[in-house]
Amino acid sequence: MDEVQSMDSLILSIKNIFHNSTDLVVREVSWKDGSALVCFYNTITESGEVNRQIEILRHRSIADLPDWGNTAASSVEAFSQSKLVENVTNGFVAIFFPYPNLLLTITMPSFETRSTQEPSNELVIRGKHEGFVESVDKNISLIRKSLGVPDLVVQDLRLGEDTNTKVTYVYIESIADPEVIKEVETRLEHIHASKIMGLGQIEDYLEDSVWTPFPQWLTTERPDRVVANILEGKVAVFMNHSPAALVAPVTFFSFYESPDDFNGRVLVGSFFRLLRIISFFIAVFLPAFYIALTGFHPEILPYELSKKVKLAVEFIPYRPMVEALIVELFIEVIREATIRLPAPIGPTIGIVGGLVIGDAIVNAGLVSNLMVIVVAMTAISSFVVPNVEMNTTVRILRFPFMLAASFFGFFGIAIGTLILFIHMMNQSSLNQPYLSPVIPFDPSRFKNVFFRLPYFKSRKQQQTFTHGAPKQKGGGKT
């Protein structure tokens, strides 16, 4: 900046940098040795608080304290235009002293955030009832609240040329695998996008394989879940203005764990975890099994049941596959609609859709009542997974199985299962095997997958993965 420039033209040129936004405040304030320019957005900074901070700084400068500009909330550095822009856009207050050519920054953004509430899609009965909010600082504070250790490392970086989004990753230095951290860093640094809009976009970049239905990063809005996971050596990735965290490396079984397991009693926790894993199989295989049964292998039915099935299917005009698709479509439509419906009428439509039409569709003879039971049971089972991503995955997975069952019967289901498991075995999350304690088999952690074991029994530091060589391309030992 030229000294010749008057304050007025300086104000104009700064306003020009921000394209004359009306919410930008650029004011001249008098200081001990002359004037200074205060520059901030009044929409994301409290003006009254700015005044108070400036008053404190002014007193300090009059008292002639050494380093009067450096306080807990402010810092002084050499002026540069890019610094000015960065600070102001992030909601800081920039005070520019033209004569020493210094830039004083007061950190005091006041973005609107909601208070921490329990995330509505990850409810628990026992345990913490708080959730992340749309501010990365608050989210980190929620984690620091539970983890008072110096080992907890928080690193951030800015992504997206247009959006300039802050992405933060958190891990515990002494537990996390350095290779995993390195991998996350590399992948984050290689994101070259002009806009970073949401966490799902970052997840795409971070995933090992985008085309699989299985999520490789655990998305959660619960601080206790993130804390438990990073204590097992995982890394959590936050994005500013997003109320969720991505956790990796995870296994398939991580998606079936809920904080409820660990807060409840040992037997109860184990029972419900087993129940969830069983529900995975019900959700994927039950409709396919029923289709194969009524289309190919009725002989395996017990005699008493065979009479009931016979009664149910006798007057249905469609083959079992079409019948199943009608009910599946119907349930998916109700589910999709109830998400968008306003809260007061949501349950009403659910009842009308589910009960009234469900009953009418059976009475009209379009589908059999057994098929309604099968599909309803499947839909409920798919919602047992304590994670939204895995829930959608499970719901998608059953369609290829239904198709296979309607073409080839049990043979089709067997082939489909084979392909599914081969696919799952080939998946990895941050280069770690996806089915980890089962394949590759690790007896010491195997039982932890299916049972919630008592706390005092585990003596070893829990780590999600035993270290091994990174996955070779084209399959092979992991």
Place this chain on the structure above:
Amino acid sequence: MKKLALISIACSFLLAGCWDERLYKEFTIVPLVGYDREEGELTGYHTYTTVSAPDMLSYSTVVGKGASVKEVGFDANRKIGETLDFSQLQVILVSEEMAKSNLLETFDVLFREPHNRLSSKLAVVEGEIASYMEKTEEMGLEAPDFYLKNLKTAAAHSIIPDINVNEASTRINDKGIDLFLPYIKMSESGEIPELAGVALFSNKVFSGHTLDDKESLIVNILAKQPGKFTVFSYEWKQGNKTYPITVEIARYTKKWNIHDNQIDANYKVKLSVEEFAHNHLNDEKTVKELEQFLSKEMTKDFNKVIKKLQEAKSDAVGFGRTVRAFHPHLWNEGKWQDTFAELDIEVKVKAKIAHSGILN
């Protein structure tokens, strides 16, 4: 190599396909069949389900004729315009005439087709089979359910052997043991079929001899294949009064001593008393007397049954299996059924009262 694997996987899909599809609504369940044979021609009675209205399952019977079981089925199919599905077959009734030929050869199709059920029950009926197939008012249940429930209950009470098609086939093929099947008769009023005992087979075919229900109970005990409840009743005379005593066999052991031309079969039976109005089972003397009485009566009854088996040349107990295994010279004397009929078999039962109920 990879390409080859892919192609072979793709081709494996062609091994099965929609042409294997059997839509359940296009079939009709056949839970009960009855077969009769007259002059080489097979007549089959099939009880099949019809769904006349939603929630209404009823049964009808269709008759088919032909040379084989399969042909009989096709003949019946043609008459009702629906495909009969034998995969839910629960009970197969065969006439005495039919049982006199090798059943295994007749029912070859049951083993040859993968859909067919080998756990169906087999029974021999007396006289015309047609009358057994229709539901009578006294039955209360539909005919298939009636037979199924009766056969199951009777097997639980050890009156008949719990034999299905699969076990019958092993017995028919085994030279050391003979088949015996439930024997069903029309009641005297001609209204309701009754379980009359068992039909004894001799060397793969029906011998023409039958045992009544008490005797068949004893065969089941001799063969050590009792059902859940095995109950005997005798009348015990004390002075000039008689008391009925009902005992249930709790546990028992058998020991066969086989010599040349003689078999000593010893059975040690532990009984629990179910009914005994005379009471005083705490008195050792009474118990001793009772045990002696029961041993005598049972030995008598058991020997009687053995005589009948020998008359029918039917080794339903399965002495032949032990003889074949440990006494080859006896086994090799000739056809086992003939040898068995001539053998001197003596059964000894030693009864012991182990439980006397909660009264004492």
